Amino acid sequence: MTQPLIDVRNVSHRYDQHLVLEDVSFRIDKGSFVGLVGPNGSGKTTIIKLLLGIEKLQKGSIDAFGKPIQKFTNKGHISFVSQKANSFNRGFPATAKEVVGMGLISRQKMWNPSQKKFEHLIFEALDQVNMMEYANTNIGDLSGGQQQRIFIARAIVNKPQLLILDEPTVGVDFENVGHFYRLLSELNRDLGITLVLVSHDIGTITTHVTDLLCLNKSVHYHGNPSEFEQMSDEERSKLYGHNMHTITHDH
Numbered sequence: 104m105t106q107p108l109i110d111v112r113n114v115s116h117r118y119d120q121h122l123v124l125e126d127v128s129f130r131i132d133k134g135s136f137v138g139l140v141g142p143n144g145s146g147k148t149t150i151i152k153l154l155l156g157i158e159k160l161q162k163g164s165i166d167a168f169g170k171p172i173q174k175f176t177n178k179g180h181i182s183f184v185s186q187k188a189n190s191f192n193r194g195f196p197a198t199a200k201e202v203v204g205m206g207l208i209s210r211q212k213m214w215n216p217s218q219k220k221f222e223h224l225i226f227e228a229l230d231q232v233n234m235m236e237y238a239n240t241n242i243g244d245l246s247g248g249q250q251q252r253i254f255i256a257r258a259i260v261n262k263p264q265l266l267i268l269d270e271p272t273v274g275v276d277f278e279n280v281g282h283f284y285r286l287l288s289e290l291n292r293d294l295g296i297t298l299v300l301v302s303h304d305i306g307t308i309t310t311h312v313t314d315l316l317c318l319n320k321s322v323h324y325h326g327n328p329s330e331f332e333q334m335s336d337e338e339r340s341k342l343y344g345h346n347m348h349t350i351t352h353d354h
């Protein structure tokens with residue numbers, strides 16, 4: 104069996120006395136597109152924070168790229184797009200190209216927009232999200248869906264192997280959500296980037312991901328999304344760990 108990119112084993116986590124993760128185990132294989140779903144407060148953000156090393160591991164073990172998370176230094180292997188990424192307003196004084204360049208800063212502290220040797224990386228990332236023609240447009244003048252693409256470009260400019268996105272479609276209108284999922288599928292299929300998409304919109308997500316992981320303090324389901332879809336509402340509610348009714352969308 105090939106080594107997974109991420110191997111989470113028997114992880115439990117508390118905030119003070121409040122147990123939010125209990126004996127959680129799962130693996131993320133290279134090349135997969137994982138939908139991490141669960142109701143509000145089910146521990147999704149906590150597990151992501153543990154993977155990113157923002158929250159300290161209390162119990163169990165996590166290996167990232169074959170190394171215990173405590174010893175893993177993230178040199179661009181894992182990239183993250185937060186739900187709050189969409190925080191640029193119309194007055195923000197940066198072009199799309201400059202925003203993508205900000206993703207390089209962590210790798211190259213002395214980076215500045217005039218350094219030609221990094222420009223090709225920025226244009227490559229813009230091309231990968233089909234936003235080349237907007238390189239010199241002010242970020243605040245782009246639509247929500249276009250800004251979202253720029254944030255993805257910023258996240259992939261360091262060529263990560265694993266990209267984690269937290270509720271990236273919040274506030275994006277329905278038509279753009281469809282385009283957005285298509286873009287993610289292209290990044291996964293064509294560039295081979297392993298994806299973890301955190302969402303509580305279980306209806307939309309199951310049609311796009313290769314693996315579905317339902318978390319509600321513990322792992323309630325981890326497997327094939329189409330097998331999950333074929334179950335009755337009642338069975339799925341049990342696995343999801345919460346009352347649910349799947350809303351399916353036509354694409």
Ligand SMILES: Nc1ncnc2c1ncn2[C@@H]1O[C@H](COP(=O)(O)OP(=O)(O)OP(=O)(O)O)[C@@H](O)[C@H]1O
Pocket residue numbers: 118123141142143144145146147148149150303
């Ligand atoms: N820093 C913290 N201190 C104390 N409690 C916390 C902290 N962070 C999260 N919690 C609590 O832990 C539980 C799990 O939170 P978490 O954010 O991991 O869930 P989530 O599934 O991401 O929720 P949502 O979908 O609402 O973002 C919740 O009850 C939350 O209130």
